[in-house]
Amino acid sequence: MSLDKATVAHIATLARIKLEDAELDRMAGELSHILAWIEQLNEVDVQNVPPLASVVDTKLPWRADKVTDGGYAQDIVANAPDPAHEFFTVPKVVE
Amino acid sequence: MAELPSLTIAEARDGLKKRDFSAKELTEAHIRAVESARALNAFITETPEIALKQAEDSDARLKSGAARAMEGIPIAMKDLFCTKDVLTTAASHILDGFKPRYESTVSANLWKSGAVMLGKSNLDEFAMGSSNITSYYKPVENPWRKRGDNRPLVPGGSSGGSAAAVAARIAMGATGTDTGGSIRQPAAFCGIVGIKPTYGRCSRWGIVAFASSLDQAGPMTRTVKDAAIMLAAMAGHDPKDSTSAPQPVPDFEGALTGDIRGLKVGVPKEYRMDGMSPEIGKLWDQGLAWLKEAGAETREISLPHTKYALPVYYIIAPAEASSNLARYDGVRYGLRVPGETLTDMYENTRAAGFGAEVRRRILIGTYVLSAGYYDAYYRKAQRVRTLISRDFKSAFEDVDVILAPTAPTPAFAIGEKMDDPIAMYLNDVFTVPASLAGLPAVSVPAGLSSDGLPLGLQLIGRAFDEETVLRAAGVLETAADFTQMPVGAS
DSSP: OOOOHHHHHHHHHHTTOOOOHHHHHHHHHHHHHHHHHHGGGGGSOOTTOOOOOOSSOOOOOOOOSOOOSOOOHHHHHTTOSSOBTTBOOOSOOOO | OOOGGGSOHHHHHHHHHTTSSOHHHHHHHHHHHHHHTGGGOOEEEEOHHHHHHHHHHHHHHHHTTOOOTTTTOEEEEETTBOBTTBOOOTTOGGGTTOOOSSOOHHHHHHHHTTOEEEEEEOOSGGGOOSSSOSOTTOOOOOSOOOTTOOOOBOOOSSSHHHHHHHHTTSOSEEEEEESSSTTHHHHHHHTOEEEEOOTTSSOOTTBOOSOTTTOEEEEEESSHHHHHHHHHHHOOOOTTSTTSOOOOOOOTGGGOOSOOTTOEEEEEGGGSOTTOOHHHHHHHHHHHHHHHHTTOEEEEEOOTTGGGHHHHHHHHHHHHHHHHGGGOSSSSSSOOOOOSSHHHHHHHHHHHHSOHHHHHHHHHHHHHHSTTTIIIIIIHHHHHHHHHHHHHHHHTTTOSEEEEESOSSOOOBTTTTOSOHHHHHGGGTTTHHHHHTTOOEEEEEEEEOTTSOEEEEEEEEOTTOHHHHHHHHHHHHHHHTOOOOOTTOO
């Protein structure tokens, strides 16, 4: 599988990472190289093999649907780059 | 008496109890050692004030006879563990200035057992790497040098700062995390012991996430006994991590009986692969001979899907990383690079904040999870992962533990293997399979290469059977009698 520049640009958009034009070319080469190496998995017959979802045979625990934590908004925003009062801020999204 | 920082954790524990020296003296000696070894770049943040405060508390406890399991023992904390009000970076620019308002469960467990924090140790960015060269805070140097060659070598990765600090005798132990080999491979490169316990043995809560189905914390120490002591302090069920195992923590130290008579040791034939250094093959045979002399039986086993472990890993780990790292968006913590629109701000922040290897893995992960490719890549990888896990299950019907090399080569020079990501990925060829299967595995220093660098052997065990792994590791350690030390350590 070889990735072209347009596909890499699409993936970068999905991943929300800005890539310059020159980087797109380099990244297309690198990703294609890695994907080509991954292709060897096609040799493996996985018919009737279920995907592995959990490595240890433990059941995920249930808990009551109750609020058990919270009430410290100042701590939550303490590390935000540009907080206002107890809120995160972002560039304006509605005109 | 030897210099305090060269004592093992077990020796220091005894010395503290007998009042041969105080926790404050032990900590001060380590703070000086950390300062004098800054050239290694093992720490991103040093925390001497916290260490001295903790040491004072330890001295009070020691005086009143209330010493805990790790009382007064100075350690390094990999900078992937969130530590309350102490800068936590994951070695990434994108976490600039991040001071968590909470403490990870594993670090909290260690402080509750009396350990002393010397600082936050360096690592590959977001634990993605096998050489510690992807850190935003610059590479770590391995304290070892090749004989007659003074070029700096990598300490391995991703827990490179932790491994270097322990090997250089500037910390008595260190935490590591292992996703595909990040505890075991640096332990092998630096001539120390590192154990990745069973997935679920240690809580992942408060550890900066890389690949959640693989990440597991473990100790890095200079002896197997120290690893047993420290693992017991780190492990335990935590309701805040739903994948943490609701199992009691065994007496790991007590498991080190030295008696492995009748133990069945498996030798996977698929691990004898091309490109493995001949001296590592020889050391492997030597390791088997040592275990046999101690009364173990060895037998060849087959793990037929071994060669597919790395490609499976390089689908699953980046896929989970791309999802986990979506949270770094410039809104809630860390770096923000402004943009005209919200999307511009996201894209600018993530372009500036992530290094090249992290960007590469996020893009691969995004691709293998994207519409139209999910089945061909991600689901396929999850299915092959089932086969890899079954390989181990059926092998463990015949054997109790598996012996293999930890890494295919000794430490290499900083700057090598940079051009081809796959060459770098191959470092983890012997460690990734056990990670994919969630199994406990330890690396024990077992000898030196012809040019004087440490080599490690790896023991892999059944899920939640760290006791057998540690017991066999203890026997290997005694037989190997690895007493060599890196340059400058004493």
